[in-house]
Amino acid sequence: MGKRNPQPWLVGDELWSRIEPLLPSSPDGQRRPGRKKALEDRKVLCGILFVLYTGIQWEWLPGELGFGSGMSCWRRLRDWNNAGVWQRLHEVLLDELRATDRLDMSRAVIDSSHVRALKGGPKTGRSPVDRGRPGSKHHVICDATGIPLAVTLTGGNRNDVTQLMPLLDAIPSIRGKRGRPRRRPKEVYADRGYDHDCYRRQVRAKGIKPVIARRGTEHGSGLGTKRWVVEQTIALLHWFGRLRIRWEARDDIHEAFLKIACSLICWRRLQPTLR
Structure with missing residues (x-):
């Protein structure tokens, strides 16, 4: 049995290769003068997963992790959920599970x-x-x-x-x-x-x-x-x-966490076939 990942919120290359194509494209070149460049999607996703795994409040997300502010992660979670990213990710992983006869x-x-x-x-x-x-x-x-x-x-x-x-x-x-x-x-x-x-x-x-x-x-x-x-x-x-515990007053944010968690459970089931 392999060792448990001490930092499961860090997104590996294989998982990122499934998620990145699903994310809505960012409007490159449309930044306003003086505004900071948006944080990389992968780092923001790590911040979202850190909150999901630990249950920490958004405002307490440690800045030293390099995942951006809790509010930035919250907004990206909301926007990606509205774009259907988490539902599509779940479907992609279910397709892979069926293809490998694990469903x-x-x-x-x-x-x-x-x-x-x-x-x-x-x-x-x-x-x-x-x-x-x-x-x-x-x-x-x-x-x-x-x-x-x-x-x-x-x-x-x-x-x-x-x-x-x-x-x-x-x-x-x-x-x-x-x-x-x-x-x-x-x-x-x-x-x-x-x-x-x-x-x-x-x-x-x-x-x-x-x-x-x-x-x-x-x-x-x-x-x-x-x-x-x-x-x-x-x-x-x-x-x-x-x-x-449901901390979110907004039901869509809690549902987004549920869909991500379902996807991560599916991803774990795929791991033996990817080694």
Whole structure:
């Protein structure tokens, strides 16, 4: 087993080669007289990842790291998210995972997790598991091995089942092999929180078999041996310090961090094939 990278926020050449083509071009030659040259995109990205990994507040980003100010990194994160960079990066890495036979779409697994939202904002609500404090939910769908396929953000008071269809719809068209892109898993596994027959019918209408635990039934169905992978994926997402608690009042900034984290989990899965 290799040693853990003590500075995982530093972007290596291989990862940068995937990200750089996705970034919107900068308007070279249009700087105003007297203004400083914009910091290199790669250094700014390292600053964004430093905040994601450590959970540090933007204004506390150490200047000696050379990643620019926290506000500069925040603006670039916002602009790149608006340009769809993080979603496209996730799709690029999913394509590579499929091309290397590391993606298993024989089934997908879905679950959610609560996080506190200390500053409130859109997509928050009174959390039933945190004494009614403001909270949000991370809803995740992954493949049979735990690779994240899509993630959504809602208020902490939203019922899990309301995100079943949005998550299935959010799975991108995954290329990487000849023929038609793959978008639908053969089956979708979920716990009792998704036990509604009307949603089962909607899942079947998409050509997907729903395997959802029934309320009031005893344990022993064997579903847990398939569903544990999504719990592992959620644990990996919350390993990033910035995702354990929602600090952003703006939901789009928190969603940007979620998409970057999904991409980084996919990137780690690719590493054995790149050595």
